[in-house]
Amino acid sequence: MKITLKVWRQKNSNTPGKLVEYQLDNVSEDMSFLEMFDVLNDSLTRKGEEPVAFDHDCREGICGTCSMYINGRAHGPQTGATTCQLHMRSFNDGDTIVVEPWRARAFPIIKDLIVDRLAFDRIIQAGGYVSVNTGSAVDANEILIPRTIADEAMDAAACIGCGACVAACKNASAMLFVSAKVSQLAILPQGKSEHKERAERMVAQMDSEGFGACSFTGACSVECPKSISLDHIARLNREYLGAKLSSDNIQG
């Protein structure tokens, strides 16, 4: 199939970028979207041009590294999938495909389609953990957890931190990410003891990173490759308000 690509090219965070058009004539419909980019980069390299910088790692939908905004949607037209799980058969012969990086103040562009997602790491560092003693591992079933609660926690823990929620949100809000990371710990007994500080610190970090507020449009959940539910955002709101009203922290 023949594909026209319009790809965002930007040398670094200080240089303004622009959409550059490329023609690809021999695209197989069985290629993944990233393989199509490999072909493009191969041809650019042969011509002595700078290849398009893009993030990728596992290429099997579990690492959350690939991050393209394809034809107006995070990770392209599919739902519940990452860019590496998107195949060219989702497009038609002769299509023009616009590819942009995630756009958010908190995700500055490093180069071309690569953005800096360290803001997510800093939110995790602020409270997305449980404090446990190191040493020998405890028995697997020492604390019994009902199946429904384990499933709910697992649904939240499925978040791979890709940032599609931020990319898709009209406010570039990180609420779905933060809510998944708060939920996965808050609903398990191991996470209960620190749940107040966790919610307070992670939300404070989220705000200081420059993400927007939640308008509850639901775009994040639709575009999330792991289909994280909006239930978690409600839980984060409960956790945060509950913590603010009842924690010992009066300094804010």
Add this chain to the structure above:
Amino acid sequence: MAWVTQTLSSSLGRKVIMSLTGLFLCSFLIIHAAGNLQLFKGDGGRAFNEYTYFMTHNPLIMTVSYLLYTSILVHALMAFILTRHNQASRPVKYAYSKPEANSEWSSRNMGILGTVLLLFIIIHMRTFWFEMHFGSVPMAEYDGKEYKDLYRVVQAAFGELWYVTLYVICMVAVGYHLWHGFQSGFQTLGIRHKKYTPLIEFLGKYFFAIIIPAAFAAMPIYVYLQVHHII
């Protein structure tokens, strides 16, 4: 008290202010719509004028009305602050974006809808509230007691076709605003549960976004038709 200001200036705290003021305004809409149903009574406006007298003289209602004015101002001001902040969160826009694939139009345009509603409230209050409190409203007498005849003001305003049209369009905006806003307010407060959320969504969409605006829109249409002797 640092924790209070810190909480209320966080993104979640600001949304809580939006939610609480918004839901309070929703509760006001029920009272306002129910009270104004007096317009349909066809008694030359007596029931309506007695109702407006009660609403402007009952001390409890007068107190609540100040809470109402404050809520409108806080809701609008906080929306402005949040919108500016949200816009700044994406300084470079997408060249090509397809938000209709993942979200409802009303949920993405609460700011525009809210601005329409704020302008409507200003016009609406200038026409009726301002006239009632500070204007020269003709008097009516029922059983030897004098009442301000706001019904005449209503007839004069709703006798104009452009004014009726404006009202109906603004009620559509109310509908879209509440289609998203009512249920969203509960989400902000963390009230989301498989037992209650379906009820909240049903109420928000069918009662607040359709029945209430339809009842309000029917008032100017009914008065217009009556003034022009069409019914």
